[in-house]
Structure formats: C-alpha cells, structure tokens
Amino acid sequence: xxxxxxxxFAALVALLPVLFPDNYFVIVIGASAGLHVILAVGxxxxxxxxxxxxxxxxxxxxxxxxxxxxxxxxxxxxxxLALAAGLVATGAIAWLLARxxxxxxxxxxxxxxxxxxxxxxxxxxxxxxxxxxPDGLAGIPPLNLFGWSVEGDLQWYGVIVAAMLLALWLxxxxxxxxxxxxxxxxxxxEFAAQMMGVDTGRAKTQVFxxxxxxxxxxxxxxxxxxxxxxxxxxNLTISVELVTMxxxxxxxxxxxxxxxxxxxxLLHQGLVVFEDYEMLIHGALLMAVMIFLPQGLFVGxxxxxxxxxxxxxxxx
Amino acid sequence: xxxxxxTVEGLEQSFGGVMALAGVSFQAPEGLIYAIIGPNGAGKTTxxxxxxxxxxxxxxxxxxxxxxxxxxxxxRIAALGMARTFQNLQLFFNMTVVENVMVGCHxxxxxxxxxxxxxxxxxRREERRLREWAHVALALCDLADRAEQPAGALPYGLxxxxxxxxxxxxxxxxxxxxxxxxxxxxxxxLALRELIARIRASGVTVLLVEHHMPLVMGISDxxxxxxxxSVLAEGTPAExxxxxxxxxxYLGGAVQYAV
Ligand SMILES: Nc1ncnc2c1ncn2[C@@H]1O[C@H](COP(=O)(O)OP(=O)(O)O)[C@@H](O)[C@H]1O
Ligand SMILES: [Mg+2]
Numbered sequence: 001x002x003x004x005x006x007x008x009f010a011a012l013v014a015l016l017p018v019l020f021p022d023n024y025f026v027i028v029i030g031a032s033a034g035l036h037v038i039l040a041v042g043x044x045x046x047x048x049x050x051x052x053x054x055x056x057x058x059x060x061x062x063x064x065x066x067x068x069x070x071x072x073x074x075x076x077x078x079x080x081l082a083l084a085a086g087l088v089a090t091g092a093i094a095w096l097l098a099r100x101x102x103x104x105x106x107x108x109x110x111x112x113x114x115x116x117x118x119x120x121x122x123x124x125x126x127x128x129x130x131x132x133x134p135d136g137l138a139g140i141p142p143l144n145l146f147g148w149s150v151e152g153d154l155q156w157y158g159v160i161v162a163a164m165l166l167a168l169w170l171x172x173x174x175x176x177x178x179x180x181x182x183x184x185x186x187x188x189x190e191f192a193a194q195m196m197g198v199d200t201g202r203a204k205t206q207v208f209x210x211x212x213x214x215x216x217x218x219x220x221x222x223x224x225x226x227x228x229x230x231x232x233x234x235n236l237t238i239s240v241e242l243v244t245m246x247x248x249x250x251x252x253x254x255x256x257x258x259x260x261x262x263x264x265x266l267l268h269q270g271l272v273v274f275e276d277y278e279m280l281i282h283g284a285l286l287m288a289v290m291i292f293l294p295q296g297l298f299v300g301x302x303x304x305x306x307x308x309x310x311x312x313x314x315x316x
Numbered sequence: 317x318x319x320x321x322x323t324v325e326g327l328e329q330s331f332g333g334v335m336a337l338a339g340v341s342f343q344a345p346e347g348l349i350y351a352i353i354g355p356n357g358a359g360k361t362t363x364x365x366x367x368x369x370x371x372x373x374x375x376x377x378x379x380x381x382x383x384x385x386x387x388x389x390x391x392r393i394a395a396l397g398m399a400r401t402f403q404n405l406q407l408f409f410n411m412t413v414v415e416n417v418m419v420g421c422h423x424x425x426x427x428x429x430x431x432x433x434x435x436x437x438x439x440r441r442e443e444r445r446l447r448e449w450a451h452v453a454l455a456l457c458d459l460a461d462r463a464e465q466p467a468g469a470l471p472y473g474l475x476x477x478x479x480x481x482x483x484x485x486x487x488x489x490x491x492x493x494x495x496x497x498x499x500x501x502x503x504x505x506l507a508l509r510e511l512i513a514r515i516r517a518s519g520v521t522v523l524l525v526e527h528h529m530p531l532v533m534g535i536s537d538x539x540x541x542x543x544x545x546s547v548l549a550e551g552t553p554a555e556x557x558x559x560x561x562x563x564x565x566y567l568g569g570a571v572q573y574a575v
Contacts, residue, residue: 170433177432177439178418178425178446181411185419188408194390195368195400196486197423206429252410 005255006165006172013161017154027153029269031225034160035218036261038167040245041254042214045171047243048251049180050207051187052102053110056117057242060212062124062234063090064219069137069229070130079144083220087213094212098205117239124231136230143224156225163221167214171254174210183207184252237279244282248289250296259298321346321521322367322490327376329359329366329545336362337373338545344523344538349516351524351532353556354542355566360525361403363542364492367523368400369393381489395423399488401479403495403525407467413478414463417450420485424449453485457511473504480511490521497528509535529567533557541566 013030020026043057067086071077077085101112124131131137143150143159150159174180185193186200193200223229241264249260271281293300322344329337336359344350352360365371367378369390378385381396388396399420408416425446431439454460457477462470467478476496483491493512497505509531516522526532532539533553541548541562548566549559556562 173435173439174429174433177435177443178422178427179429179432181415181419182422184410184415185408185422188410189406191370191390192402192406192408192482193419194370195394196419196482197391197394198419199389199391210429210433 002176003169003172006168009168009255009258010165013165017157024153025269027157029265031153031157031160033262033265034157034164035222035225036242036245036265037164037258038218038221039215039242040249040257040261041167041171042211042218043242044246044249044251044254044257045174045183045214046207046211047246048253048257049175049187050183050204052204052208053106053243054113054208054211055110055236055239055243056113056115056120057211057215058234058236058238059117059120060090060094060215061219061222061238061242062120062229062231063093064216065223065229065234066124066131066137066219067216068220068223069140072141072224073137073139074130079141079224080146083143083217086216086220090216090219091209091213094209095205098208099201102201102204102208114236114239117236121231121235124234131231134231136228136232138228140223140227140229142227143221150224160221160225163217167217168254168258171214175254179203179206187252237282240279240282244286247286248297250299253296253299256296256298260296263297321380322523323379324363324367325377325379327363327366327373327378329362329371329373335545337366337376339376340542340545340547341376342540342547342550344521346521347516347519348537349512349522349524349535351526351536351539352542353526353529353532353539353566354548358542359545360542361494362545364400364494364523364525367393367492368398394486397489398492399483399486399490400492401476401483401494401496403498405475405479407475407478407482409466409468411467412463413459413465413467413470414447414450414454416467416478417453417482417485418446420453420482421446421449423486450481450485453481456484456514457481458507473500476500477508477511484515484520488520490523491515492523492525494525495527496524497526497531505531 016026016030039061043054046052046054064086067089068079068082071082071085072079097116101109104112125134150156182193182198182203185196185198186203190200245260245264246257248263249258250256274281289297295303325341327337327340328335340363352363354360362371366373367385369385369388373386380398383396385393408419425442427439427442451460451463454463457480459474459477459481462474467475470478480496497508500508505528512522512524512535524532524536536553538552539556540550541556543565549556549562557567
C-alpha cells in the first residue's frame with residue numbers, strides 16, 4: 001500500500017503519549033521534533049527532490065512566526081487569521097524571490113539564500129518597533145482553533161503532531177505524482193526535463209514557495225506554542241540545522257527527512273550540556289554523513305537492512 | 317511546405333570565435349528519416365541544440381509545425397511536438413525506468429500542484445493513465461521487463477533505448493536522435509534500426525545524427541552532410557555516396573555502403 005509507512009508512523013506518534021503518560025520528554029521533545037519534521041520535509045522537497053539548496057530556510061520559519069506574533073499581539077488578529085496571513089505573505093515573498101534566485105546554481109544559489117537568511121535576521125533584530133528587536137516579542141496569545149484554545153503540553157503535542165502528519169501526507173502525495181516526478185527530473189537533468197516539456201523555471205518556483213509555506217506554517221505554530229519569539233530562533237545556525245536534518249536523513253526521501261529531523265532533535269537534547277559546541281557538532285555530523293553515508297543515515301541504513309535481509313533469505 | 321516538416325534557413329551559431337553553425341539551411345520533409353552526418357565537430361549536436369531551443373542562434377530561422385522556433389524556450393518547443401535524445405546520456409538516474417518514461421508523458425498530463433498534494437481522485441486516475449502510456453512506449457522499445465529497475469542499473473545500450481522510449485512517450489511529431497548507435501554492439505544496432513523504422517512507420521518524422529554508415533545509408537530517406545558548420549551536400553543516400561566532395565571530406569575514399 002502506498003501510504004502504509006505513513007499510517008504506521010501516525011499510529012506510533014498517536015500512541016506515544018498513551019504509552020508514556022505525563023512524560024515530559026516524550027510530550028515536549030516530541031512536539032519540538034514534530035515542528036522540525038514539518039520544516040525538514042518542506043526543505044527536502046526543495047533540496048532532496050528538486051536539487052536546489054537553501055541556506056536561508058530559517059528566514060521563512062521566522063516570517064511565519066513573526067507574522068503570527070505581530071498580528072496577534074499588536075493588532076489583535078485572531079490566531080488562525082494571522083496564521084493564514086503569515087502563509088500568504090511568506091508565500092508571496094518566496095514567489096517574488098524564486099525567479100531571480102533559482103536562476104543561480106550550486107555555490108551561487110547557496111550564497112544567495114545564505115544572504116537572504118542573514119538579511120531577514122537583521123530585519124528581525126533591527127526593526128525594533130515591529131519585532132521587538134533582539135529581545136523579541138512576548139505575550140503571544142494561545143492558538144485558538146474555532147473556539148478551542150490550545151494550552152498545555154499535551155494539547156500542543158496533539159496539535160503539532162496533527163500538523164506534522166498533514167505536512168507529511170501532503171509531501172508524500174506531491175512527491176508521488178507527476179509534479180514530484182517533474183521535480184526529480186529537474187534534479188536529474190534540467191535540460192532533459194525541459195525537453196520533456198517541463199517548465200523548469202516554474203517547477204522550481206513552485207517548490208520553493210511550497211517549502212517556504214511549510215516553514216511559515218511551522219513558524220506560526222512555534223510562535224503560539226512558545227508564546228514568545230526572538231531572532232535567535234531563526235538565525236543561520238537554525239538554517240544549517242535544517243539542512244543537516246535533510247542530509248542526515250537522506251535526500252529525496254520524505255521519511256528520511258522526517259527521521260533526520262527527529263534524530264537531530266533528540267541529539268540536541270542529549271547535548272544540551274555542550275551548547276557551546278553545537279555548530280561544531282553539526283559540522284562534524286554533516287561531514288561524517290557526507291563522507292561515510294552520502295545517501296543519508298536513514299536511506300543508507302534502510303538500504304543496508306534490505307541487502308542484509310536479502311542475503312539472509314538467500315542463505316536460509 | 318507541409319505542416320510537420322521542419323525548415324531551417326541560414327542558421328548561425330557561434331561560440332566565441334568558433335562558428336559552429338555558419339548559415340545552415342535545409343528542409344526535412346514530413347514522415348521521412350532525414351539524416352545529418354559529418355565529421356566530429358561539424359556542428360551536428362549544436363544544430364540539434366539550436367533546433368530544440370537550448371541555444372539561441374545568432375541568425376536564421378527555424379519553422380516547424382506552423383511556428384517560428386527561434387526565441388522559444390525548450391519546453392515550449394517540446395509542446396509543439398518535438399522530442400529528442402542526447403549524445404551524452406541525459407537520463408534521470410534518480411528514478412526508475414518507468415518513471416523516466418512517465419516524465420516523457422509530461423505534456424499529456426494535467427496535474428496541478430494543489431490537486432496532486434491533496435491526491436484528488438482525478439490525480440489517481442491520471443497516475444494510472446500515465447503509467448499505461450509509459451508502458452506502451454516501453455513495450456515499443458522492448459523494455460517492458462525493465463520498467464521497475466533504477467535507470468542507472470541498466471546496461472549502456474538499454475539506457476540509450478530508455479531515452480528513446482522517454483522521447484516517444486511524449487507522442488512527438490518530430491524526433492531528434494543524436495548518435496543513437498554510438499556504443500551499441502551489432503545486435504543492438506540491428507534492433508535500433510528496426511525500432512527507427514517502426515517509429516517512421518508510425519508517422520513520426522525523424523532527424524538522425526549518426527556515424528554508423530551502414531545504418532544511416534540503409535535507413536535514411538535523405539541526408540544532409542555538415543562540415544565545419546556548413547552544408548557540404550544534401551540528397552538521397554545514393555547521391556551522397558556518389559558525391560566526390562563528401563567522399564573526400566568524410567566518407568574517406570574506398571568505402572561504399574549498401575543502400
Ligand atoms: N557549448 C559550447 N561552447 C563552445 N564551443 C562549443 C559548444 N558546443 C559545441 N562547441 C564547438 O562547436 C563545434 C561543433 O560541435 P558539435 O556540434 O558538438 O559537433 P558534432 O556534434 O558534429 O560532433 C565544435 O568545434 C565544438 O568544439
Ligand atoms: Mg555531436
């Protein structure tokens with residue numbers, strides 16, 4: 001069945017709070033991992049499938065978060081409306097940015113997206129009147145879903161897990177369609193894709209916007225969940241972390257990206273004591289994966305397991 | 317001039333100081349196999365790249381299917397009914413054989429982004445249809461049993477055939493084949509010859525760039541000989557083989573091929 005893995009995963013994350021009731025680690029870290037999954041799965045559409053790098057993806061995450069934060073605290077908008085506005089605004093900015101930026105390739109694209117991430121971060125720090133500057137914005141009201149105000153760790157776990165499953169389902173559908181094949185074709189050979197009638201400029205623009213929307217969606221949820229946003233959550237380190245998640249899990253695999261996100265979130269928790277060395281550890285991890293398991297941890301291990309399984313069956 | 321013939325007039329393409337195409341003119345009639353031959357570096361691949369919109373020629377015009385092609389991007393030219401294969405393989409190595417060919421069906425698909433993300437029922441129907449179309453193209457190229465293999469796992473000869481299947485999946489009116497026999501053994505070349513004949517019989521016009529002279533002379537209706545970016549001769553295989561300039565420049569004296 002096409003979505004068997006998805007249903008299995010959905011059942012697992014639904015069961016976790018039942019198996020481990022009142023477990024801070026499962027509920028809080030689980031919710032954090034869920035947001036990372038949304039971000040990584042969205043970025044993977046762009047990086048893993050279409051083969052376009054973005055080193056500034058935290059900017060879109062931040063745009064969603066600040067849109068929700070500013071519109072709810074300063075203008076008193078309902079949270080869902082603010083979320084929608086954040087999606088529209090982020091999508092529009094991504095769309096405007098896509099054509100000029102995606103004409104670049106390789107290092108140039110990496111530099112341009114990096115620059116974009118830095119600019120957005122600077123705006124968050126400097127536009128104090130709107131963003132609260134380096135101190136951020138506090139007092140963001142809870143997410144209100146048609147009268148239900150989401151409060152408490154368990155409720156947040158439920159909301160984020162539901163959002164994560166929605167994101168996974170959308171990504172899995174997209175990838176396994178002509179749209180997804182066209183994206184992989186752009187990655188495989190842009191020239192050949194064009195000769196098959198794929199408007200590669202349009203395809204790249206679309207996937208850039210979609211991955212920005214995934215990030216903005218996660219950002220809005222994050223703002224309400226934390227009730228606080230500050231530029232630190234959307235800096236270069238976060239962008240690099242997102243890329244690490246995608247690469248770690250295995251590019252061009254939706255579940256690979258999800259596993260990468262979960263693995264890195266857990267690793268983070270294990271390494272809180274080494275906070276100062278965070279970037280160092282990420283860098284080392286990226287290098288190790290690229291050298292030893294270039295298809296990614298999840299994809300590499302699952303391929304290895306498959307080979308082992310085939311060998312075992314042949315021997316028995 | 318017929319609808320699906322392609323007419324090229326005064327086509328020029330230069331790279332820095334090199335005139336890769338120095339005013340090439342020809343007309344390939346509809347439904348025939350039109351071969352383009354010439355020594356390495358003559359400009360054959362450059363001509364294909366200009367025809368399909370990958371290069372922007374500095375002068376000249378290309379008429380196909382009632383349209384001027386100069387200035388159009390490749391995907392628009394593909395939509396007018398042109399498909400091609402590549403001298404250097406341009407397979408999607410990140411996909412299976414059947415997925416490669418399904419990308420070839422792109423112009424026949426109507427999938428929108430949102431509909432695909434929501435997997436609407438019509439997307440499910442379309443997926444089935446695309447897969448069927450791809451299998452038809454694969455069967456035509458004797459690749460049915462390879463459908464689910466990763467494209468990169470095939471032997472070289474079969475990879476070249478996947479490129480043909482992928483191009484055919486678009487249901488083109490004009491097919492450009494750039495050295496399809498290069499790297500093939502005799503059996504594979506014979507199979508290729510049959511395949512090209514079948515493609516012609518189905519009404520597709522074929523432009524064939526090829527060095528394998530028995531194949532070219534045996535199958536082509538007309539030939540164009542390029543040398544240093546210019547047309548050296550044009551005519552039927554018999555005329556070309558009898559042309560002393562062609563023999564001197566390219567065919568190399570003694571060799572004669574059965575027609
Ligand atoms: N992209 C390019 N940039 C610079 N020179 C090129 C390029 N493509 C082809 N050429 C030059 O144009 C000439 C024709 O090349 P090509 O069309 O590949 O020949 P053929 O396919 O007939 O062997 C050669 O001299 C080649 O070096
Ligand atoms: Mg060539």
